[in-house]
Amino acid sequence: MASLGIQGVALLIEEILGAISAVGPAGIDLYLKLESLFNLGSDEQANVAAAIKAGLAADTDTIAAIEAWKQQVGL
Amino acid sequence: MKRSIALMFILMSVTVACIHKHSGTVSPWERVNVNMAALGQINEDIAKGVIGVQQAGTISVQQAAPILNYQELVAKDHAAIENILLAGSTQAASQSTQIQALLNEIQKQGTALIQSGGLGIKNPKSQQTFAQDLQGIVSLASIVLTDYQLAEGK
Numbered sequence: 001m002a003s004l005g006i007q008g009v010a011l012l013i014e015e016i017l018g019a020i021s022a023v024g025p026a027g028i029d030l031y032l033k034l035e036s037l038f039n040l041g042s043d044e045q046a047n048v049a050a051a052i053k054a055g056l057a058a059d060t061d062t063i064a065a066i067e068a069w070k071q072q073v074g075l
Numbered sequence: 076m077k078r079s080i081a082l083m084f085i086l087m088s089v090t091v092a093c094i095h096k097h098s099g100t101v102s103p104w105e106r107v108n109v110n111m112a113a114l115g116q117i118n119e120d121i122a123k124g125v126i127g128v129q130q131a132g133t134i135s136v137q138q139a140a141p142i143l144n145y146q147e148l149v150a151k152d153h154a155a156i157e158n159i160l161l162a163g164s165t166q167a168a169s170q171s172t173q174i175q176a177l178l179n180e181i182q183k184q185g186t187a188l189i190q191s192g193g194l195g196i197k198n199p200k201s202q203q204t205f206a207q208d209l210q211g212i213v214s215l216a217s218i219v220l221t222d223y224q225l226a227e228g229k
Contacts, residue, residue: 030120037109037116040096044105047096048160051108055157058115062122062150066143069126073136 103226104164110222111160114215115153121208122146134205138193142205145188149212152177164226171227178220185213 037054040047094101094109122143129139156177159170167174188194194206 030116033116034113037112038094040094040101040105040109042096042098044102047105048108051105051112052157052161055108055112055115056154058112058119059150059154059157062115062119063147063154065119065123065126066147066150069129069139069143073129075136075140 103222107219107222107226108160110215110219111153111157114212114219115150115157117215118146118149118153118212121212122150124208125205141188141191141193142209145184145209146212148184149181149216152181168227171223174223175220178216178223181216182213182220185209185216189213 033054037051094106096105125134125139125142125146128134129136156174159174160167189206189209194209195204
């Protein structure tokens with residue numbers, strides 16, 4: 001964040017908020033997931049463990065959704 | 076979906092700068108893992124979006140299938156990497172070649188799919204092509220690969 005000036009940060013926040021407000025619940029859900037990932041606590045091991053858990057949960061959900069879709073359409 | 080993709084690109088473009096820690100500095104190892112998680116979550120978001128668009132009748136099963144097949148490959152390769160990372164940085168270093176090969180596969184397969192031309196279909200919801208949607212995944216895999224190489228000290 002140090003590379004961004006105050007004006008840059010303000011513009012960035014404005015841009016993100018604009019995108020979120022227009023995208024609806026799905027975008028907000030994704031934003032909140034990513035925001036929680038990007039705000040790290042002080043414990044490196046806990047941060048890494050939480051990130052890996054979130055990544056693996058997303059993979060499981062993605063594979064399940066695609067497999068269910070394939071079954072539904074007969075692939 | 077246009078805004079969703081726009082949001083994704085914004086988040087991707089600033090993720091390197093915006094990961095922050097309440098105290099101390101974000102380590103390269105944390106950066107790799109956080110961006111890996113973001114890759115998995117964005118892949119999930121796009122896959123569910125494609126399924127929704129197909130179920131709404133905007134695209135056919137034949138059009139959706141190669142996109143979703145690729146996204147399933149991304150999820151499986153991504154899970155394989157996460158399982159290596161789960162064992163810790165030392166274990167990950169010993170399997171560096173495999174990690175980089177999986178990330179390269181995500182990039183290569185995605186690029187090949189985009190270049191096949193079958194994804195030039197315009198998504199009426201996003202007003203852009205599915206190829207552009209998938210480019211986001213390819214780009215994020217590239218960011219993770221760079222993060223990983225930096226974490227390795229290359």
